């Protein structure tokens with residue numbers, strides 16, 4: 335049978351990006367992508383420990399693969415990602431038909447582990463630290479014109495609801511030269527937009543500055559250097575932590591022509607008491623101050639956020655604090671989550687969990703408020719002309735989906751070539767997208 339691989343990815347952009355590296359490693363070994371589990375020789379489940387029911391999803395998927403493995407013992411089943419790092423030997427105990435469990439720091443060992451499982455049976459490699467950045471591995475990217483670039487995996491914070499520091503380890507920044515070389519290579523191959531990825535991008539570099547120095551973060555400098563890369567046209571980044579935000583990042587956002595007018599700025603809660611319980615070391619007024627400074631320096635910047643509803647101990651008064659900040663901040667969009675405990679986190683063992691029906695009712699109020707604000711913010715775009723990057727076919731036949739620099743989705747009638755830039759007049763607005771018509775090819779940026 336031809337050597338083919340199938341990768342199923344769960345979770346965030348960091349996992350999507352790791353999957354591109356896994357595909358790169360398997361491709362470099364001569365394998366090609368499979369379309370279904372039946373024609374795959376290797377199946378990789380790249381797991382996420384953050385989302386609700388992540389383990390149920392994993393074991394459900396593994397249960398479906400069991401009969402296939404029984405029919406085809408030569409099939410190799412690999413579990414990678416955050417849940418592999420967290421559950422380790424538990425996975426092969428519950429699903430002994432899994433051939434390889436590979437943690438988040440051990441991707442470079444993937445081929446060796448698969449090979450060893452042929453002769454020595456099930457393999458596991460969970461190490462505590464990254465020795466080789468996955469970014470040193472080859473990648474097979476899903477898009478030809480956009481790419482994620484990991485700048486600093488891991489996180490040094492300890493938000494009490496979050497499993498990331500446990501499964502991804504402390505922050506480890508890549509060298510600036512390394513990142514630039516990757517971005518330059520991507521731009522030379524036709525990539526026009528990069529998203530710089532880190533759990534906390536604005537502490538990028540704090541762990542690699544000269545020992546004994548002030549451990550100054552280098553994120554603003556990185557933005558300026560990536561901005562100078564020829565042929566690149568857009569730079570995005572995600573996510574900054576409000577606590578670590580610094581004025582030099584705002585200055586760089588304002589000065590760098592390619593840095594898009596969009597920031598994802600996670601609020602999590604509008605109650606100082608809940609922020610304290612979450613160990614988020616900023617307070618609501620400080621958050622709003624930063625937002626005002628960003629908006630003053632970067633006109634028309636679009637702001638998105640994350641909000642958790644029903645954190646343990648959250649009272650109605652705390653929740654009203656969140657609604658108040660949402661009303662004042664006027665986010666362009668928000669990812670809203672109902673709190674659910676993640677085993678292994680501190681919040682999971684906190685008292686005063688909020689009843690499910692109360693969480694649901696608060697969540698509905700928050701979503702209704704944010705939907706109204708998002709629609710108002712989108713309606714304010716009607717009549718403007720904006721540059722969009724065409725992403726591909728829209729959901730309606732013949733239509734095209736594109737994205738503004740402010741990260742708003744625009745639906746266009748015409749079939750346009752993915753990866754091209756077009757100027758668009760916004761003719762309509764809905765809760766989650768704009769409608770527009772192309773008015774001409776967009777002028778290239780100064781490079």
Ligand code: SF4
Pocket residue numbers: 489490491492493496497498499533534575
């Ligand atoms: S900053 Fe907090 S929420 Fe973000 S990855 Fe680190 S611990 Fe998790």
